[in-house]
Amino acid sequence: MQIGLRQRQQHHIVEVHADGSGYRLHYDGREYRVEASTTPDGAQLLIIDGQRHLVDLVRSGRQCLVAVGGETYRFDPESAVAGGHEVGTVAVPEITAPMPGKVTQVLVKSGDQVIAGDGLLILEAMKMENRLVAEANGTVTDVRVAVGDMVDGGQVLVVVRYVE
Amino acid sequence: MFAKVLIANRGEIAVRIARACRELGIRSVAVYSEADAHAPHVLRADEAILLGPAQSQQSYLDIGKVIAAAKDSGAEAIHPGYGFLAENAGFARAVVDAGLIFIGPTPEVVAGMGDKTNARRLAAASGVPVVPAEEDPPHDIDGLTKSAGVIGYPLLIKAAAGGGGKGMRVVRSPAELAAAFESAGREAKNAFGDGRLFLERYIDRPRHVEVQVLADHHGNVVHLGERECSIQRRHQKIVEETPSPAVDEDLRRRMTDAACAVSRRVGYRGAGTVEFLLGPDCQFYFLEMNTRLQVEHPITELVSGIDLVQAQLRVAAGEPLWFRQNEIDARGHAIECRICAEDPAQQFLPSPGPILRLREPHGPGIRVDSGIAEGYEVPIHYDPMLAKISVWGETRDAARRRMLGALTEYVILGCTTAIPFLLDVLEHPAFIKGDTHTHFIDEHLRGWKAREDHQIVALVAAALDAARPQRGVVSSATAAAPAAQTTPWASLGSWRLGNG
Numbered sequence: 001m002q003i004g005l006r007q008r009q010q011h012h013i014v015e016v017h018a019d020g021s022g023y024r025l026h027y028d029g030r031e032y033r034v035e036a037s038t039t040p041d042g043a044q045l046l047i048i049d050g051q052r053h054l055v056d057l058v059r060s061g062r063q064c065l066v067a068v069g070g071e072t073y074r075f076d077p078e079s080a081v082a083g084g085h086e087v088g089t090v091a092v093p094e095i096t097a098p099m100p101g102k103v104t105q106v107l108v109k110s111g112d113q114v115i116a117g118d119g120l121l122i123l124e125a126m127k128m129e130n131r132l133v134a135e136a137n138g139t140v141t142d143v144r145v146a147v148g149d150m151v152d153g154g155q156v157l158v159v160v161r162y163v164e
Numbered sequence: 165m166f167a168k169v170l171i172a173n174r175g176e177i178a179v180r181i182a183r184a185c186r187e188l189g190i191r192s193v194a195v196y197s198e199a200d201a202h203a204p205h206v207l208r209a210d211e212a213i214l215l216g217p218a219q220s221q222q223s224y225l226d227i228g229k230v231i232a233a234a235k236d237s238g239a240e241a242i243h244p245g246y247g248f249l250a251e252n253a254g255f256a257r258a259v260v261d262a263g264l265i266f267i268g269p270t271p272e273v274v275a276g277m278g279d280k281t282n283a284r285r286l287a288a289a290s291g292v293p294v295v296p297a298e299e300d301p302p303h304d305i306d307g308l309t310k311s312a313g314v315i316g317y318p319l320l321i322k323a324a325a326g327g328g329g330k331g332m333r334v335v336r337s338p339a340e341l342a343a344a345f346e347s348a349g350r351e352a353k354n355a356f357g358d359g360r361l362f363l364e365r366y367i368d369r370p371r372h373v374e375v376q377v378l379a380d381h382h383g384n385v386v387h388l389g390e391r392e393c394s395i396q397r398r399h400q401k402i403v404e405e406t407p408s409p410a411v412d413e414d415l416r417r418r419m420t421d422a423a424c425a426v427s428r429r430v431g432y433r434g435a436g437t438v439e440f441l442l443g444p445d446c447q448f449y450f451l452e453m454n455t456r457l458q459v460e461h462p463i464t465e466l467v468s469g470i471d472l473v474q475a476q477l478r479v480a481a482g483e484p485l486w487f488r489q490n491e492i493d494a495r496g497h498a499i500e501c502r503i504c505a506e507d508p509a510q511q512f513l514p515s516p517g518p519i520l521r522l523r524e525p526h527g528p529g530i531r532v533d534s535g536i537a538e539g540y541e542v543p544i545h546y547d548p549m550l551a552k553i554s555v556w557g558e559t560r561d562a563a564r565r566r567m568l569g570a571l572t573e574y575v576i577l578g579c580t581t582a583i584p585f586l587l588d589v590l591e592h593p594a595f596i597k598g599d600t601h602t603h604f605i606d607e608h609l610r611g612w613k614a615r616e617d618h619q620i621v622a623l624v625a626a627a628l629d630a631a632r633p634q635r636g637v638v639s640s641a642t643a644a645a646p647a648a649q650t651t652p653w654a655s656l657g658s659w660r661l662g663n664g
Contacts, residue, residue, distance in 0.1 A: 003627045014627035025624055032620070036628055042521075048624055055625045056575045058520040064629055065520065066622040070572040071584050071614065073622035077630050098513050100544050104350070122347075126505075126514035126548045127330065128398070129351050 005064075005075040012075075022047075095132055095158040097151045101125030106147055108158065112140040120158045123151070138162035165481050166190050166241050169267070170234040171209065172255075173245030174224060175535030176551055177457070178205035181243050184473035186210075193237045195230060197223035199543040204535055211237055218545045224248045225357075227255050231262050241265035241480055243473075247547060250456040251278050251326070252356075267480040268434045269455050276430060277453040280324050281362055287450035290429045292422045295441065295449045297364035305342050311363060312341055318366040321345055323352035323359075329399030330355035334366055367449065369601040370441040372396065373408050374454075375423035376464045378475055379433045382484045387420040388468050389494045391460055394600040395589055397512050402582065403589055404460035405499045406467055409560060409598025410442060419448055426453060435461070435476050444601075462531055462554040463498035497563040500554040501571065501586045505542045508585035508612055516542045517579030519550075525570035529556040529563075542579055550581070560598070564590055584614045 005012045015026040022035040035047040044055045056067040066073040105122040108114060114134040121143075123130045142159035145151060170193040171181045178194060182205065185192040194209030199218035206212045213233040215223040223229070225248060234242050242259050244250035244267065253275030259266040268274065277283045281299035288294050298311040312319055312335070321344055323331030331352030333344040345361065353359035376388040392408035393401040411419065423438035430453075437458050439451040461472045470492070479485070506512045522538040534551035536542065542550065553570050557563030568590055571583050589595055592608055601607075616622075 001631055003630045005623065005626055005630065007623075012623055014623060016627055016631040023628060025627060027620070027623065027627075032624060034624055034628070043523075044625060046621060046625060046628075048621060053618070053621045055621060056521050056523065056577060057625050057629055058577050059629075060518070060520060060578060064626045065577045066625050067521065067575040067577050068618040068621050068625070070574065070587050071616060071618050071622070072577060072580070073616070073619070073626070075623075075626040098510070099516060104354075124354070125544050126516065126546065127355060128514060128548075129347065130513060 004078040006078045007073065007075050011078070093138075093160055093162060094156045095120055095134075095160065097123060097153055097155045097157055098130070098132075099123075099125050099153045101130070101151060103145050103147055103149045103151060103157070104129065106143060106145065108140045108143065110140055110143055114138060114140060114160060120160075121145070123157075132157065134160055134162075136162040165483075166239075166265075166477065168193060168237065168239045169477065170195065170230070170237060170239035170242045171205070171245065172224070172230045172242050173248055173250075174200055174203060174205050174546065175549065176205075176533045177245040177247075177459070177535075179208050179535055180533050181245060181473055182208045182210075184471065184477060187471075188474055188477055190477065193233070193239050195224070195233050197545070199545055203540070204537050213237060218543060220248065220545060224546075227252070227258050230255075231258055231264070234259075234264055235262060239264070241267055241477075243267040243476070244456065246454075246456050246459055251454070253278055265480055267476055269430075269432050269436065273430050273432060274455045277455045278325060280322060280452055283452055284450065286430060287426050287453075290422070290425045292426055292450045293448065295364050295367060295451075297362060299362050301361065301363050308345060309338055309341060312338065315363055315365050318368070320364050320366045321348045321361050322364065323348065323356060324362050325356040325358035325360060326352060329396075331359075331361065332399050367441050367443055369603055370394075370443050371408065371410055371601050372401070372439065372451075373411060373419065373442045373448065374437050374439040374451075374458070375420050376458075376461070376472070377423050377427045377432065377436050377438060378470075378472070378479070378485065379427055379436070380479045380485045381433055381482055384485045384488075385424050385427050385432065386485060386487070386489045386492060387424055388464050388470060388472075388492060390416060390419060391458075391463060392600065393460060394602050395595075395604050396602050397508075397605050401460065402502045402504070403499065403586065404463055405497065405560070405563070406463045407494065407497065408442075409600070410446075415446060415448075422448075422450070426450070434479055435472050459502065459549070459552065460500050462533060462552070463500045466498035466529075466531065466554055466556040467494040467496055468492060469495075496556055496558045497560040498554060498556045499563045499567050499590075500552055501567060501590075502549055503551045503553065503574070503576070503581050503583065505548040505550055505579045506582060507580040508582040509614060512582070514544070514548045515580035516544045516548070518542075519576065520578035521575055522577075523573070523575035524551075525553065525573035527566075527570070527573075529566055530570045531555070536576075550576070550579075561596070564596070585609070585612060588612065588615070 003014045017024045025032040046053045064075045101123045104124045107119045115137045118134045138160045168191040182192040192209040194206045194212040196206045215229045249255040256266045256271035256274045301311045318336045321333045331348045333348045349359040371394045379385040391406045393404040395403035437454040440448040442448045507515045519540045524532045531554045536550045555566040
């Protein structure tokens with residue numbers, strides 16, 4: 001079967017086939033032979049083309065989090081058909097909170113012209129001030145928070161109409 | 165010795181202090197906020213007292229509540245740890261006034277050293293070199309610009325009342341001055357309740373080298389060598405080591421003499437740290453004195469064999485130091501890495517979240533001081549440091565290799581940490597050579613991205629996991645679901661984990 005996985009802006013398609021006690025995987029034009037087992041304490045021992053790897057994997061909502069060799073990876077499952085191409089980076093008009101926190105300063109109001117790098121507001125989380133800035137030149141069309149508001153990670157704070 | 169001590173802190177340091185208490189036969193009393201009811205530091209202590217809501221101002225920073233908790237529990241002394249009230253002279257004074265013992269120097273010394281401008285004067289008076297600075301800059305923009313011009317750019321704005329990078333800004337040109345001054349003042353006010361700032365000349369590419377001192381009530385002052393803490397981001401240390409690769413016997417003697425001179429002059433007692441900037445020309449300048457235990461104290465413990473927290477407790481109880489300077493011997497090399505909930509690929513933005521899987525490294529010469537547990541939610545209200553690893557090795561390179569192994573074994577899933585970044589720091593040729601300074605990260609690792617050496621392995625694991633349920637073989641490893649009902653995030657309303 002085909003598995004689609006998104007990792008930030010990268011889309012991966014992996015083909016998985018059962019093969020005796022293990023699996024054959026196809027990814028990016030290569031075949032991998034994999035033996036997989038779960039250890040008593042919940043880790044996974046993967047033997048990929050004869051190489052042993054101890055991996056930890058948990059789900060967080062739909063996301064799949066993987067730790068291996070001091071690195072961590074975050075994958076979102078997605079339809080395998082949609083993948084295969086890079087998503088370009090464009091300025092996103094909705095400025096969202098990168099983490100939960102408290103708005104300590106709002107630096108713009110609706111109608112303000114901003115240029116790339118201008119501060120929009122200051123969000124305090126974990127005792128640090130984080131300045132959210134305009135990604136490109138444009139006009140502020142909506143400010144949805146006020147000083148003192150507690151905001152969630154991902155919440156839309158300011159909307160900017162960017163000019164090309 | 166005390167029968168009972170209250171620990172006015174949270175996280176790994178509160179756990180560390182509770183362990184020292186247990187080893188000395190002292191009962192420990194934890195305090196906690198509503199966000200920390202089941203935090204490791206609460207579970208490790210013999211008793212625990214709720215202070216109040218999650219916000220620090222209403223819990224860990226509320227002097228009245230902390231002192232009331234100490235009185236109610238019958239504790240004789242309060243250990244402040246680091247951060248929070250540890251360098252708050254008003255707190256130290258209130259502890260003493262309540263008839264309790266503050267585990268640290270006198271309130272006068274905390275006040276004297278906590279005020280950075282006063283600390284500079286004391287250091288200079290002790291014959292220790294200081295960096296050119298303006299101690300009380302005018303607040304109007306013209307006056308401020310003039311003061312800054314006298315010191316010269318680049319310059320550093322620092323909070324008069326604090327440390328740890330809060331309220332600190334580097335200003336490289338007059339155009340940046342006003343905005344930086346205002347923002348630093350606000351941050352200082354939030355972090356320390358005191359928005360006063362001072363300006364000083366910024367020494368380019370310095371090393372941060374500090375000396376650990378220990379003093380008792382009987383006039384004995386000793387030092388336990390230096391630590392180098394040059395690897396910093398946002399002016400916060402993330403890798404520390406001892407000894408410093410830049411300090412030879414002669415320089416060590418001069419720096420430790422200076423640290424002891426300052427400590428003697430102010431009548432210091434307990435554990436303290438005198439911080440210096442060490443220029444590329446091997447000139448050193450007094451930076452500040454931290455009148456408390458440092459985050460990075462374990463590396464000194466590893467090379468000296470002296471338990472600094474036990475020493476603090478014994479000295480505070482009135483015991484004279486039980487060793488002389490010439491009996492202290494540093495052996496081998498130690499390195500510490502701080503493990504924080506932050507994303508190194510995104511300017512170290514805090515990355516709070518649930519700890520869905522935790523495996524700490526073990527092995528010879530590896531020590532983990534941790535304030536988290538599997539299933540625990542990292543609250544947004546406090547410092548993002550989760551834990552720290554310290555390793556000991558016979559040589560610097562042996563310690564470095566041991567740390568690489570330990571970091572590779574460390575598994576934290578659920579919130580992002582800088583472990584892959586720390587691996588790259590330790591493997592950087594400049595670090596291997598000991599060519600470290602406080603701009604190391606900016607100079608060598610700016611725009612850092614994860615190498616993702618194990619991407620194929622991770623992809624294989626994730627693809628098999630996604631394929632398995634359809635094949636009717638549900639792996640037990642996928643069963644860990646976030647425990648939404650236990651989150652301390654209730655005040656944040658609709659916050660949820662993942663996409664449910």
